[in-house]
Amino acid sequence: MLELPELETYKKLLSEQIINKRITGVQVKEDKLINSDTAAWSKQLQGREVLFIERRGKQLLFHLDNGKRLLLNLGAAGQIQLNGLEVDEGSHANAQVMISFGDQALRLLGIRQGYIHLLSAKEADQELSNLGPELLDRKMNLEKFQTLFARKRGMLKSALVNQSFIAGLGNGYADEIAFEAALLPSAKLQDLSEESIERLYHSTMTVLHDAIEYGGMGEERLNAKDDLTGGYKSHVRVIERDGQACERCGATIQKAEVGSRKTYYCASCQKEK
Template identity: 45%
Template structure:
């Protein structure tokens, strides 16, 4: 499932490609991928200008000049491609937004969705999300206040969207490795120094992954050389049995609360 770095990469590229442009056509191939009748969706989306594009947690928000928003959650297996009809990947497209001769294809939305929502509905939908970990105003004191009183395991806490928004399986493992903490540690046993290191590691790993272009499997457009650049640069994720890049010990894979987790058996404590 795409996490914060993947969605932030999409946001940056989407802004470059369609920011300020008008949606000239709408094609719905799977009614379940949207939340209103196709004709209603088309009526309220076609000929609308995309005034801005925002990311919140694992969501992308396409703000329209009508005041409505298209709320995208890719869930498991969803991705996007932007290009001409000739460039379209050989995959089933659930929703297509056209911008003249170029099109934004939404692919793999079997669990994901693109919903048309009002400003009020958008606020309600996002209301329960935790803070953005890369927000410039999200301080160490804010983080320590969140940690206080929590007893869950490090892994399960990091992927809890009510705690912090945007982190999932991949980056929770990368963050724990960078912080030298076992994903099985509980939050209430972390020392002040360990809390500081965890806070710094969250911000470092997520920003580094964005710089690389995240870990999406597919390019966003035909000549895209940025998307997916984090693949192959992981410290522990999907590296079971390989040597730790820090100490050389074997990377182990376990299940923690039914989630696959990768960590170093030696330098994470």
């Protein structure tokens, strides 16, 4: 599933290409992905413009010029494409939802357990109200991070992927953050020292900013002009590197299940505290 850096990458690329462009066409092939009658849903989008795009957790929120919001959740394997209308028939036929902006079309494919809902501002706020704080919010700092984690118990990885605790992370970046902080994913939060939590904070920010700079680990590019998406895959230090040497200490990267989740780590240089 796409995580915070991948969605930040899509947000950046989409913002460069569809902001302030009028919606000229809407096609829906999977009614279950939207939240009203298809004809009515499509009609409400016709002629609207996207003023800006916001990421909240693992979702994108398209702010429209009439005050409405399009909330996009790609689910486990969803893809976004933004191509010209002359794109090959295969991509056109496979699109579950297609929103045209003049000579460009935003296509949503492979969405499982996801959705794209048209909501009022209040409805969107309610839909997202169960999410925890954003790690990249301007208000987030070391003090607030320490306060947040000081109240939490249980395993580090379980906390990092808990969307009601903090929003946006999943399996992949939780492992990279734990490695950067030299903490085992199974480390107990209640046993961490103040120094360890401070190290975790700086490691979290380092991994996220680096991942966003290099376009995340996503494999599906937005379009042929997209030379950013997926650039971070060559920078990962533990994800899918089981059996390889740890670049920090030379030991072998391990793969195991932690909290019923596939997890990568170095048992030598990552510690419980």
